[in-house]
Structure formats: C-alpha cells, structure tokens
Amino acid sequence: MSQQNTILVTAANGNVGSSLSRQLLDQGFNVNALVRNTESKIARDLEKRGAKIFKGDFDDFSSLQKASEGIWGVFINSNPIPGTLDELRHNTSIIKAAKEAGAKFGVYMSVMMAERKDEFPGLSPQHESYKYWESKHGTEKALQEAGFEHWTILRPGMFISNFFGPIASFLWPTLQKQHVILSPLAPTVTQPLIDTDDVAKYAAAAFADPNTFHGLAIDVASEEVTLENFAKLITDIVGVEVTVEHISIEEAARRGVTSRIAGWHSWIRALNYRIDYERLQKFPIKSATVAEYLKKNKASVAEFLSA
Template identity: 65%
Template sequence: MSQKTILITSANGNVGSHLARQLLDQGFSVHALVRNTGSEVALDLEKRGAKLFKGDFEDIPSLQRASQGIWGVFVNSHPVQGTLDELKHNQNIINAAKEAGAKFGIYMSVVMADRKDEITGMGPGYPAYTYWESKSGSEKALQDAGFDYWTILRPSGFIDNFFGPLSAILWPALRKEHRLVSPLEPNATEPHIVPENIAKYAVAAFKDSSTYNGKAIDLSDEELTREKIAELITNEVGIQITYEHVSREEAAARGISPINSMWSDWGKDINYQIDYERLKQFPIKPTTVAEYLQKNKDSISEYLST
C-alpha cells in the first residue's frame, strides 16, 4: 500500500502508543503528538520510525505543525474534571487535521456516549454532565467536520485500570492489601477491553476506510463480575486476591471513589448492553481477562508486590 501518514494524539498513552506501534508495523507513517519528547515511550516510538511532535491541545500552532501532510488522525484527548476542555481540545485537533487536508478522522469516545441523555437527571446540574457532554460533543464534531471518512470507537472499561494509576482511586485496597472491595451487587457484570485491541480496531479502520466509514462501534472483550476478576487474578497471577462486597455507605467511608460504581449504575439505568454479535463482524479477536493476566503476569505480580 502507499505510505499514508496518521497523526496520533496522546501518542505516549496506553492506546496511542499501541496504535503507533501497530501502524508502523503495517507500513503507515506516524506523526506522534506528545507532551514530552524525551519520555521512554516517545523515544521508543521514534526509534521505531515515528516522527515526534511536541504539542499541547491548547497550542493550535503545535497541532497544525503535527498535522502537516497527514491522511488520517486519531483524536484522543482527556477529560478535565468539571470543564468542557476535553471537547475544546478535540475540536482543536479535528480543526487542525481538517485544515491540513486529512481525509479520515477516528475519535476514541466511550460506551453510552450516544445515549447519555437517557441517564436519569442528565443536564447542566448533573455531576458528570461535562464529562458526557464532552464525549458526545466530540462525536458530533467529528461527524460534522467534513472528513471523507470517519469512525467512532467507544471502548468499555480498560482492564489495565486494575493495575495502573486509576487503581489507587478505584481499588485502594488492591495493591497493598490484596482485597478487591466493591459496592456493586455481586452478580453485576461489567464489560472490559484491553487497550491493545482498541488500537487494533483503529488500525483496521485506517486500512479499510470504506468499510468502517460512518460507523460508531461499542467495544468490549469480555464481561465479568468483580468477584470473578478477583478469582482470575488469584489463579493466573498467583497472588491471593480476596473479594469483599460492601455497602455504598461503607465504600464511601473507606475512601472508595463513587466512580467505582457509576459506570454500572449508568448502564443499569438505561438498560445498556454491548452488542457482541455485531463485534463478531470485525476481524479483531477479543482478549479474555484470563489471557490478559497470563500475558502480563510478571508486571502485574510486580505491581501487587510493591
């Protein structure tokens, strides 16, 4: 194929770095937008052949420089609590890419973004209003930008979040005490996906733009209860993880963030379900949580042992 250039925003992040590596392996040229060009991830991408661009979502000229000569763009900024900055940042990226002549835009949104108005109480006074407004507004901005092709990817929760920076907020007792404390009903399941597979969907779309054009795809690898996840960590990693169900009040008293249960609450509120039959239409093999744990056993064991 002819070498097409893709701009990846947040290229040093979990999804962005996977995407950059996969695109380079597939023969694409990559413009990697990062805040720190000297980071370990950025230097690795540069070594693999990516062209690094130091930039900021508020710095329009930096976005314009990174957009020169691109065919496609992966739009991925981050929520800024209590503000609509994420929407503004995504609009800045989209505008810079479109002005530079990009033909294809992919935006990484989140499950339920298209149904956020069905959530009970949603409106300007709702605690998570700016989060949802930024996601749904960014989806509309991408669709209205005038790209020849566009695709929206809506991933579910990252399985990595059990073992990364968010774990301290969502699971404060996991790392030090090896307890997975949850205020959700024990039989409640939640969808999870590995970031590597989100990147695989984006690569598939960039390679086959016509097939993916105009599609919004809700992504998940597997749905499990939190009790089952604790059991799998125990069995696959070899470190005993105890599951503990507590009331919402006790969870709050023990410093567990309300975010821990919000996603399940939102899904239950609107009767949301992942369409797994639809996902079978796409050439991406799902990764089970057990497979993820097996593959990352050493790093997870180190995380839980420090």
C-alpha cells in the same frame, strides 16, 4: 504506503496511542506521534521504529497544526480533565487542525454509552460527571459534523489496565496494597472489559479499511466478567490472592471508592444497555480475554500488586 497514508496519533505516549502507533508502523503507515515529552521512553521507542515525534500541547493550536502537516488520518484522543470541558475543547482543536491540514479520516476513542448520555437518570449540569459525558458526546458530534470523507467512533468498555495503573487508586483504592476490591455493586454485576491493545487494533483496522468502517460507532469489549471471577483470575494466574468485598454505596464513599463506579452501572441498568458481542465478531479483530491479558502482563501486574 504512500505519504498520503500518514496518521496523526494524539496522546501517542498513552496506552492506546502507543499501541496504535506501533501497529500502524508495522502495517506500513507513516505515523506522526504527538507527545508531551519527546524524551520519554515511549517517544524514543516510537522514533526508533520510524515515527515522527512531535511535541504537542492541546492548548497550543500551532503545535497541533505542525503535527498535522501532510496527514491523511487522525486518531483523536485527549484526556478527560475532571470538572471541565477541556477534553471537548482539546478534541475540537485536534479535529480543526487535522481538517485544515487536509485529513480525510478521523477516528475518535469515546466511551460506551456516550451517545445515550441524555437518557441517564439524574445527569444534570450539576452532576459531578456531567462535563465528562458532555465532552465525550460533544466530540462525537464534532467529528461527525467535521466534513471528513470517513469517520469512525470507538466506544470501549472499561480498560483492564485501569485495575493496575495510576487510575486504580481512584477506582479501586484498596487493590494495590490490600489486594481487596471494594465494590458497591451486586455480586452478579459484570464489567465489560477490554485490553487497550485491542482498542488500538480496532483503530488500526479502521485506518486500513476506511470504507468498511466509515460512519460506524462501535461499542467494544472482549467479555463480561464479575469482579469475583476477575479476582479469581488474578489469584490463579498472577499468584497474588485478591478478594472482593461488597459494601454499600455509603460505605464505599467513606472508604475512598468513587461514586462514579456505582453511578455508571446504575445507568447501564436503567438503559438496559448491553454491548453487542455478536456484532463485534463480524470485525477482523480477535480481542484478548481477561485471562489472556493477565498471562501476557503477569509480570507487570505482579509488580503492581507487590508495590
């Protein structure tokens, strides 16, 4: 790879960003890794692998400019900040810095259904999730209109890791300590799940083959799984018994479960939304099943559930 194939990976200390950085380095790309903490274990590991580490602050445009110098592509991935449009503002700054630096290709990690947020029943500016969806949709539009030679949008379903990390306390508050998944959803409802490593695989494939992936918005997941089947897989593979308790939306709210879970699935039903798994088979990516993810991460999942 020549210097023109340098990729700026934002949020390179995160699950997707760090995985993408490693994959790009393995494929011979140069990587500018933007992180908040340059002394973190992930940053040090990426540096040892050959990445250039940049300390960045999405509110400090000059730090984005510095990290963007000499890049050919950019992976856009700032974190949502509840109740604000900061994610949109940060992503717009990333796009601007990359474009000014001469980048030719932008890849953005959005979320499934972002392009259809205006069809969501009841999603008004007063809704608690409005700014989240506005940020996702707004960034997609900003990328498409930025003038890059190539752009790709990835819209993943739910990360499997969301059940076993910091966000789990928000989404599934009784899973870690009580080993119970409280669900305001019907037992037949499925979750479109994906490993963050596989989202990174799609991004890496796009950078490696920009002509094939140019102008595509791809909804990505590995499979649809009911929560009962998910709990059984954890029980069988990890060896920690997990159960599911189906409760009303009102009871879920009283027990600390965010209303966003039920809201998200109500919009899926209202829009009759389905991920096109047949389409995904046309791309050169083999996504891990939930069972494969749990086998690969058995030790860390067990540690999480025993904390």
